[in-house]
Amino acid sequence: MQxxxxxxxxxRMEKTTKRLELxxxxxxxxKNTPPDVISKIVYLIQGKLRPDFEGxxxxxxxxxxxxxxSKSSGIPSKKIEQEYQDGGDLGHAASKILEQKTQTTFLVxxxxxxxxxxxxxxxxxxxxxxxxxxxxxxxxxLLNDANPQESSxxxxxxxxxLRLGIAENTVMDALAIAxxxxxxxxxxxxxxxxxxxDLGKVAETIVxxxxxGINDFHITLFNPIRPMLAERxxxxxxxxxxxxxxxxxxxxxxxxxxxxxxxxxxxxxxxxSLENITNYYPDIVENIPKRIxxxxxxxxxxxxxxxxxxxxxxxFQELMHRRRxxxxxxxxxxxxxxxxxxxxxxxxxxxxxxxxxxxxxxILEKITQEDxxxxxIPMTTVQNEIEIxxxxxxxxxxxxxxxxxxxxxxxYRAGSRGNLWLKLKREYRNELGDSLDLVVIGAFFxxxxxxxxxxxLLLASYNEDMDxxxxxxxxxxxxxxxxxxxxxxxxxxKVTIKKNPRIISEMEADVWFEPELVIEIVASEITLSPxxxxxxxxxxxxxxxxxxxxxxxxxxxxxxxxxxxxTDQEVITLFRGQKKVTQNEAEQY
Ligand code: ATP
Numbered sequence: 001m002q003x004x005x006x007x008x009x010x011x012r013m014e015k016t017t018k019r020l021e022l023x024x025x026x027x028x029x030x031k032n033t034p035p036d037v038i039s040k041i042v043y044l045i046q047g048k049l050r051p052d053f054e055g056x057x058x059x060x061x062x063x064x065x066x067x068x069x070s071k072s073s074g075i076p077s078k079k080i081e082q083e084y085q086d087g088g089d090l091g092h093a094a095s096k097i098l099e100q101k102t103q104t105t106f107l108v109x110x111x112x113x114x115x116x117x118x119x120x121x122x123x124x125x126x127x128x129x130x131x132x133x134x135x136x137x138x139x140x141x142l143l144n145d146a147n148p149q150e151s152s153x154x155x156x157x158x159x160x161x162l163r164l165g166i167a168e169n170t171v172m173d174a175l176a177i178a179x180x181x182x183x184x185x186x187x188x189x190x191x192x193x194x195x196x197x198d199l200g201k202v203a204e205t206i207v208x209x210x211x212x213g214i215n216d217f218h219i220t221l222f223n224p225i226r227p228m229l230a231e232r233x234x235x236x237x238x239x240x241x242x243x244x245x246x247x248x249x250x251x252x253x254x255x256x257x258x259x260x261x262x263x264x265x266x267x268x269x270x271x272x273s274l275e276n277i278t279n280y281y282p283d284i285v286e287n288i289p290k291r292i293x294x295x296x297x298x299x300x301x302x303x304x305x306x307x308x309x310x311x312x313x314x315x316f317q318e319l320m321h322r323r324r325x326x327x328x329x330x331x332x333x334x335x336x337x338x339x340x341x342x343x344x345x346x347x348x349x350x351x352x353x354x355x356x357x358x359x360x361x362x363i364l365e366k367i368t369q370e371d372x373x374x375x376x377i378p379m380t381t382v383q384n385e386i387e388i389x390x391x392x393x394x395x396x397x398x399x400x401x402x403x404x405x406x407x408x409x410x411x412y413r414a415g416s417r418g419n420l421w422l423k424l425k426r427e428y429r430n431e432l433g434d435s436l437d438l439v440v441i442g443a444f445f446x447x448x449x450x451x452x453x454x455x456x457l458l459l460a461s462y463n464e465d466m467d468x469x470x471x472x473x474x475x476x477x478x479x480x481x482x483x484x485x486x487x488x489x490x491x492x493x494k495v496t497i498k499k500n501p502r503i504i505s506e507m508e509a510d511v512w513f514e515p516e517l518v519i520e521i522v523a524s525e526i527t528l529s530p531x532x533x534x535x536x537x538x539x540x541x542x543x544x545x546x547x548x549x550x551x552x553x554x555x556x557x558x559x560x561x562x563x564x565x566x567t568d569q570e571v572i573t574l575f576r577g578q579k580k581v582t583q584n585e586a587e588q589y
Pocket of ligand 1: 228229230231250251252253254255256257272302342377404423
């Protein structure tokens with residue numbers, strides 16, 4: 001398949017933000033795609049090579065790309081950098097520069113989607129001393145044969161700056177229309193996606209086997225299932241209103257969610273954002289198969305740092321010391337954990353997702369042999385406010401965040417946040433109701449004690465519809481000296497020459513970062529703001545939402561990706577739920 005078909009679609013998609021138009025461009029593109037290329041197209045339109053959980057990253061730095069453009073065009077790097085600074089992004093700069101290059105008309109190898117994909121894949125897999133030179137060679141070989149438009153998009157994919165605003169739902173809409181004739185069939189594709197987290201595989205299946213094949217889509221061990229999430233509630237009464245008169249209550253542990261896939265002795269672990277985190281937990285890999293009576297199973301658990309002497313749960317930050325590439329064995333002994341199971345999603349070669357929660361818990365209890373390391377999360381059934389309150393007290397005293405409340409007869413709704421699971425935290429009873437997980441997008445240099453470090457950070461929420469990061473506040477309080485050092489170290493690696501186009505901010509930061517790092521923030525209030533961009537124009541024309549008196553809680557949420565940060569919709573819900581917004585005001589918004 002000619003790459004130009006794809007790059008022309010990219011160009012049309014870049015020009016529109018309307019979902020309907022994006023969908024129809026995609027439908028046309030999919031219809032022009034041969035079956036054996038469909039999965040590649042689905043990954044590439046999202047700027048990926050494989051599903052996220054495989055962890056294949058292109059990781060090409062701007063500097064290297066500039067050198068490759070220079071090599072292909074014969075134009076000095078300095079001039080390319082200048083062009084880049086003057087406007088547009090590096091992809092556009094490259095296409096402008098390459099237009100000046102006289103194209104050779106013969107000896108040009110065809111640029112096909114397959115060739116581009118395979119070359120990008122090789123680049124992603126390169127490691128070691130000579131990898132930078134090899135990457136440059138591969139990139140310039142593509143640029144030599146590509147036309148300016150194609151070059152521009154190849155570079156955007158390489159740099160991770162291809163932002164077409166295509167949400168996964170839009171891809172599924174388009175696949176449903178292109179291959180089944182009706183958008184209504186998206187729900188079947190969605191089910192398949194929720195149990196595989198692999199849109200490429202879903203696309204291949206619908207093309208090859210149609211709706212029947214999609215409905216016959218099975219859970220595959222070692223392909224992560226998208227996690228079920230919980231709604232917040234503020235009080236016991238609200239929980240009873242939503243769940244009825246009898247439901248389960250479990251401790252809400254403050255650790256890291258881990259999806260555990262076991263087949264015989266092979267164990268693979270996935271995080272909440274479906275990243276493969278097996279390497280961080282060699283102790284789980286070694287011990288879990290010995291405590292579970294099943295050869296093929298998918299479990300969900302919360303890994304929590306513990307005090308080895310007393311068995312007490314320790315705060316989340318302790319666990320994050322495990323997130324290191326080197327000397328992991330040392331971290332394992334230094335920061336011991338326990339694994340606290342709360343669900344089973346696959347057992348005995350069969351999916352458990354349609355089973356009621358009660359039945360799943362039953363299976364979990366049957367197959368688990370508890371010890372000091374592997375435990376079942378404490379659970380009870382509750383029927384009234386007093387019982388919930390009592391269990392909540394116990395959980396807080398045991399060092400937990402609060403309770404998870406779950407319907408007994410509900411299935412496991414992969415990939416959705418709904419009313420079958422609720423979370424009740426102590427802090428929800430406060431004014432704002434909850435902490436927020438926000439993305440660090442920029443910083444301002446510090447003064448005095450903070451000279452040479454970032455004194456204030458600029459933070460953003462996540463706008464799911466637009467796939468963007470709108471600014472929500474600046475934060476300069478709550479940081480210890482140690483935090484400031486640590487944040488400076490982490491963030492220095494994320495500095496970009498220019499503001500990433502997904503960042504929406506009117507403020508001019510001293511430095512901009514790749515939107516990647518997520519930190520936890522509390523605040524006294526959410527207010528309407530003329531400057532900040534969260535939920536902009538949603539509640540009032542020309543106004544967004546901002547946090548008042550934000551404060552860093554000390555938690556770096558290393559296990560969350562930027563797309564898992566608090567969304568604009570969540571901020572709107574919190575805003576509406578604020579005690580200070582009176583009923584009248586709330587109705588107004
Ligand atoms: P939070 O920031 O509160 O962890 P979240 O967005 O990560 O929220 P939610 O669905 O809102 O996820 O809250 C559920 C989270 O709580 C799970 O992702 C899991 O990590 C954790 N958790 C702790 N105990 C339990 C439990 N008993 N059952 C389910 N999840 C639990």
